[in-house]
Amino acid sequence: MILIIPAIIAGYAQQDGWIAALFGIPIGLLILWLILHLSSFYPKLNLVQINDRILGKWLGALLSCAYLLFFLLAGSTFIREVGDFLTTQLFQSTPIRYIHLLFVLILMWGVWNGIESIARSAEILLPLFIFICIALIVCLIPQMDLERLKPYFGSEGLSFAHATMMFSVYPFGELCSFLMIFPYASKPAHRNKDVLISALCASLLLFLLVFISLTVLGAYFTEHNIYSTYVLTQKINIGAFLQRIEALIATAWVISTFFKTVLYFYAFSIGTAQLLRLSTFKPLIVPTSFLMFGLAMMVAPNLCIMSKRLFPTGSTGISPMALYFRHCSFPSII
Amino acid sequence: MKRTGISLLAAALILLLITGCWDRQEMNELGIVLAMAIDKGKNNMLEVSCQIVVPSEVASNSGKSTTTPVTLYQASAPTILEAINKMTLTSPRNSYMSHIRVLIFSEAVARMGIADELETFLRHPEIRPDYYVMIARHSRASDILNVLTPLETIPANNLFLSLQNSAKTWAPTITTVTDDLLEKMISDGVEPVLTGVQIVGDKQNGGNKDNLTTIKPVANLTYTGMAVLKKDRLLGWMNEQESKGYNYITNNIKSTTGNLPCPDHKGKLSIKVLRSQTDVTSKIVDGNPVIHIKVNNMSSIMGDACTVPISSQDDLRIIEKEGSEKIEMFMKESVKTVQKRFKSDIFGFGLNISRNNPKQWAQLRDHWDEEFPRLKVEYEVHVQLRGVGMLDDSILQDIKE
Structure with missing residues (x-):
């Protein structure tokens, strides 16, 4: 997410991407509030059970299947993103399957140990992640050129709206995987507030990345560099000694993507277990990892098609897969 | 005991996986x-x-190579x-x-x-x-x-x-x-x-x-x-002068050194530019784009070969005016050459219009190549002399007398 969102937003709104991001934050928070509100009706049930309760056995199962498919496909896509990124930028002659394998093994290990271990390791790695992101932003301040943002509101209305929608639906809609873990988390009174505040902080970070990318690289290269945040770190050069620190952002991104993927992995396996009325989800972990490993190779033939199919820009139209992704991320079941 | 054994085995196996030998570069x-x-x-x-x-x-210690x-x-x-x-x-x-x-x-x-x-x-x-x-x-x-x-x-x-x-x-x-x-x-x-x-x-x-x-x-x-x-x-x-003009227009001057004639036009002053800031704005006058270039330049006298004193305010004003005219001349030469000979908008005037007057740019954009050579450019230069180095009036006055 932190690596590719500037490219997606700039693809629609060009130099207005940062405004679109600002507009997207409140809408996104509204979506998240919907998700939280939904779970507060049924504090003891997860998404699959809620579907079952509201829509009945068959219809509920159908919708649950759609969501589970989304978790599976999105999880595989994240794995592929990691693999593509690492083989493009850092390990050029390493087979991509090998990186996928390593990633899937760690995912498997994480899910096997359960949600608590995942959360605790996130607590350990979060400060590192935040430190890297702040370092990136601070180091790039000298290179910012606000002139690049002009003319304000110069993009077309429709594509601007599209960018706003992308910024609200894509990062926030993905949080629907939280519905699968809420019933298993402890429930302090201010949980909803905490979740909203942390989502706000995270989206502000994304906004900052879009903003910095546009002011340092300009709209054109933000749009056309697949990994614009990575290219940003290559531009860092302070006093000719603080430079070439791009491996840091790669680390930060792999950390954040790992936790996202592990949530989806967990959501898929536990949801499937519930759908099939299994008593435990542990037997599903190994098959799920096989599935994700295979699907990661199959989601798209190459990087270019992946970014075009998942995030079609303007003229390429909306392909079925993107539609599917967007609709699934949207909690349409209130 | 068995658990420790399995963990150790797993750790050893993972070691094999993370050597990263595919991309080793010795x-x-x-x-x-x-x-x-x-x-x-x-x-x-x-x-x-x-x-x-x-x-x-x-390598630093390899001896005579x-x-x-x-x-x-x-x-x-x-x-x-x-x-x-x-x-x-x-x-x-x-x-x-x-x-x-x-x-x-x-x-x-x-x-x-x-x-x-x-x-x-x-x-x-x-x-x-x-x-x-x-x-x-x-x-x-x-x-x-x-x-x-x-x-x-x-x-x-x-x-x-x-x-x-x-x-x-x-x-x-x-x-x-x-x-x-x-x-x-x-x-x-x-x-x-x-x-x-x-x-x-x-x-x-x-x-x-x-x-x-x-x-x-x-x-x-x-x-x-x-x-x-x-x-x-x-x-x-x-050439060098035109390049200088280009850098003044595009705000690329960090510091530089130039010369100016003395107030009485006998001898030269060396001037060190300490800071220079250029702001380019575009406006539309009667449907035609006009570029306005404003340079704020802060300089210091570093060498004085004048026989007249420079310690009066009036003399400094005269030198400042000379300096402003010279910078304006650099920029004019540069714009003139590029408009006449190359017809290529290296100064980014079009970009400036597109950023500040996007509506007019939509009309100009397609025939900008014809528009650029006849574009009107206005100049406004303010040179301010700050320091005079370590001496007051030139000691040359006393040598030449």
């Missing part, structure tokens, strides 16, 4: 490329030359990357391009267009976009890499640092990195410029180690003039 198997030159070869091929560092020569600190490998192929890999026919090491500092195009290649070569450089994951791009004048690009330099033993570093410093302290030079260059090629209403580099002295023997055995090297490298491009093609060159 330092002593890499030929580190520091500079690259691209010439036109035979049969529409590109002749690529790589300046590769000789590690044993640059017998070979040169860098070596040059060349290959011809239809594309750059092919040529680079083809170099292994002669070079024992693979070219490693992460540390490239300068990229030199020959004039012939630059006149045909350099966008496809630059695209390769930006797409290649091994290359960071922080090297300087330049064009060789009066010689082949590979000849530039064939000159040994004193002070900085590696010629590529010499080129890089020299350009970096002169861009800071001498008005007519500019540094250009690939992504800025490509951005200017792509954007509407702005065209790129590049700096020129040439050999002064004996082109044949510059690569000989003897070049460094004399106090004054027989051959040396120097930057000269600015190349005007249109999209990715070289059109021609600006």
Whole structure:
């Protein structure tokens, strides 16, 4: 997410991407509030059970299947993103399957140990992640050129709206995987507030990345560099000694993507277990990892098609897969 | 006990997986490329030359050396990357391009267009976009890499640092990195410029180690003039004054030194520019775009060969006015030459209009090439003299009397 969102937003709104991001934050928070509100009706049930309760056995199962498919496909896509990124930028002659394998093994290990271990390791790695992101932003301040943002509101209305929608639906809609873990988390009174505040902080970070990318690289290269945040770190050069620190952002991104993927992995396996009325989800972990490993190779033939199919820009139209992704991320079941 | 055993086994197995041997790159198997030159070869091929560092020569404690600190490998192929890999026919090491500092195009290649070569450089994951791009004048690009330099033993570093410093302290030079260059090629209403580099002295023997055995090297490298491009093609060159004007207009002056006549026009003052800030604005007057350039310049007198005192306010005002007129003249010359000879909007006036008057730009955009040569430009220069150095009135008054 932190690596590719500037490219997606700039693809629609060009130099207005940062405004679109600002507009997207409140809408996104509204979506998240919907998700939280939904779970507060049924504090003891997860998404699959809620579907079952509201829509009945068959219809509920159908919708649950759609969501589970989304978790599976999105999880595989994240794995592929990691693999593509690492083989493009850092390990050029390493087979991509090998990186996928390593990633899937760690995912498997994480899910096997359960949600608590995942959360605790996130607590350990979060400060590192935040430190890297702040370092990136601070180091790039000298290179910012606000002139690049002009003319304000110069993009077309429709594509601007599209960018706003992308910024609200894509990062926030993905949080629907939280519905699968809420019933298993402890429930302090201010949980909803905490979740909203942390989502706000995270989206502000994304906004900052879009903003910095546009002011340092300009709209054109933000749009056309697949990994614009990575290219940003290559531009860092302070006093000719603080430079070439791009491996840091790669680390930060792999950390954040790992936790996202592990949530989806967990959501898929536990949801499937519930759908099939299994008593435990542990037997599903190994098959799920096989599935994700295979699907990661199959989601798209190459990087270019992946970014075009998942995030079609303007003229390429909306392909079925993107539609599917967007609709699934949207909690349409209130 | 059993659990510990399994954990240890798992840890050992994972060790096997994370060695990362696919992408190992041993330092002593890499030929580190520091500079690259691209010439036109035979049969529409590109002749690529790589300046590769000789590690044993640059190591600090190797004693008296017998070979040169860098070596040059060349290959011809239809594309750059092919040529680079083809170099292994002669070079024992693979070219490693992460540390490239300068990229030199020959004039012939630059006149045909350099966008496809630059695209390769930006797409290649091994290359960071922080090297300087330049064009060789009066010689082949590979000849530039064939000159040994004193002070900085590696010629590529010499080129890089020299350009970096002169861009800071001498008005007519500019540094250009690939992504800025490509951005200017792509954007509407702005065209790129590049700096020129040439050999002064004996082109044949510059690569000989003897070049460094004399106090004054027989051959040396120097930057000269600015190349005007249109999209990715070289059109021609600006002279030093015009380059200076370009840098004033585009707010590229960090500091520089110039001269001004004394208030009574006998003798000269050396002026050091401490700070200079240029603001370009565009407005529409009667449907036509007008560019307004405002320069705020803060300078200091560093040498005074005048026979009249400079300590009065009135005299300082006169000098300031002279200075303003001179900077205005630089900018006017530059704009005039570019509008007449090149018709290429290197100053980014069109970009400025598109950013500040997007509606008018929509109408101008398609025929900007015809519009630019007759564009009206207004100038407003304020020079402010701050310091006068360590003396008051010139001591020359007392010597000459």
